[in-house]
Amino acid sequence: MENAKLTKRKKQAIQTKQNIYNAALALIQHKSFDDVTIEEISKKAEVSVGSFYYYFHSKEDIYLSMFKKLDEELFRDFNPGDYPQSGEDLLITFFLQLARSVSDLGLNIIKYSLFKEGPVPYYKDLYMSEALQKIIKTGQADNVFTSSMSEDEMTEYLFIIMQGVMLDWCITDEGYSLEEKTEQLMRRVVLSIKY
Template identity: 30%
Template sequence: MAAKQNVKSRIVDAAWELFYEKGYDDTTVEDIIRLSETSKGSFYYYFGSKDSLLDTLSDVLDENYAKLEEELDPEMDSFEKLMYLNYQSHLFLETKIDIQLLASLYSTQLICKGSRNLLDQNRKYYKLISKIVEEGHVRGQISRAKTIQEITKYYSLCERALVSDWCLNRANYSLAEYSKEYMPILMEHFRVR
């Protein structure tokens, strides 16, 4: 099972790397197979087409969150952990995900009738943010004026707002640096000093 997941992950990672470097339209299934060092059979076992890879953005982002979680200093202030995650995740978006593709995917999430995988509360993203907020409640570093779920929802809303604005402005500024400046302001109400 782990080997199968490894093949799928390699395909997903290769696809998103190519989407960023070459653009979605100029990336072929053959390019993805070559970079992932897999086979055509493996590709089509997991994905019906190149288009079906677009549904894996939340997986790519959650894989990045898993890596970031490992980097976190357990002694770091919980509010600062949230700000660190915000900065690093937005740096990842800025440097690894094609802006046109990101904007397109955000817009399809707005109009799709099925599940909106970016909002799936079972994602690593939501679990990690909730865990840090809960830790902040216990440590007295994040206000208890709102529940863990409410603060997590607000945090994710602020992140999406910053990303949406960056997409609307066609990436004419650094998302990571803009977020570093404004996310603490947006979240200040929840910080305990």
């Protein structure tokens, strides 16, 4: 219904921005993020370079948009009560979904994220951090997870482990399934935080 209120021009602008985003995503599936140029993105999206800069200030904006979009789609409205799983299984499902989404973004964008200079999206500023803390809080209240670590400490602990898995996946150039490895390791990690 909200889309019906948009003017034709506004709908076209939204579509153009999405086309630029999709073109960039398609290109980085085959080349490193650093090697993809704004000119290539513009050409693939069938827009001028000027149009690119109208919607995005830089390639970095597209990179940040990818993580923001992933974070919002997966975790903005997350509520542990919506899932019938135990705290342990919900925690593993959370990281499996994250691994699946990271795999879908592709190796090149994750390599860029892990190895780029300058700031990266910090997990504490993302919905995924809030979602994970809700899982932990619920698990601690149900005496599933230890209370020897605060929610913040446990969140940091788990994200550092996940970053390590992603780093190894990048180093091995997708030498294994990120989802399978994440499930395998997170099942072991859960034992370290059980009550």
